[in-house]
Amino acid sequence: MLIGELAERTGVSARALRHYEDRDLLVPARDANGYRIYSESDIPRVAQIKAMIAAGLGTDTIRRYIDCARTGDHGVSLEMCPDLRAELDALAALLDSRQNAIRETRERLCALASDH
């Protein structure tokens, strides 16, 4: 399928899909006229990427994840994964601390409201 159709079926803009290609997240084949050709199996891939973007992961991290996953499919080595795992842990920890900070701020707000 062409980029427009994939965009429509995934809810991700065509611009974003081209961006993913720039970042080597999803590199489609090309037709004779230069058009990008995607397959059905690219739909779940896009969903994956979309979810990871929403999770706050950078494209670079996602690309490493994809590489790791492909390597995994072929049953080869998983040597890059530990770094990745650590990165996800670090990110999760960061989100934790942010949530705590926000909670504290919110509590201070409540304190102000009930104080006087």
Place this chain on the structure above:
Amino acid sequence: MLIGELAERTGVSARALRHYEDRDLLVPARDANGYRIYSESDIPRVAQIKAMIAAGLGTDTIRRYIDCARTGDHGVSLEMCPDLRAELDALAALLDSRQNAIRETRERLCALASDH
């Protein structure tokens, strides 16, 4: 105290402190020569701002928080606070969803590792 001393004592760069002033988060008095003059009480203020920045809050939101807090001190109205509270809730919810997405990704990573 001057900006350099406050920077050193708070661990926030002088550049950042000037940025806070641009954003009306912390507006110091000025000496005859134009130097910014901060007071001791600005130290905890900076700590506050620093924490809220780390929490992922935007300077605009922080400024509204500060205005609200001042208003609270003087016992006047708290009419701007509901919006703020809602904003903090929304942000916290966003962090929640991101954490879930990261957790899922991490689980998929584990699945890959144990799959084969």
Place this chain on the structure above:
DNA sequence: TTAGGGGTTCACGCCAGCGTGAAGGTCAAG
């Protein structure tokens, strides 16, 4: 007087994930 270590105001750079034209090729339908 000179150096040095404060301070000041611009104003551009950076990262990230796209949005948004601009300018033009492709292709099927009327």
Place this chain on the structure above:
DNA sequence: CTTGACCTTCACGCTGGCGTGAACCCCTAA
């Protein structure tokens, strides 16, 4: 042949929180 809906490649804009000079003033000590 023309319209119009697709597609292509630049390439600048935007948001945010600063970093990093540049060019210049202020004050003190040697």
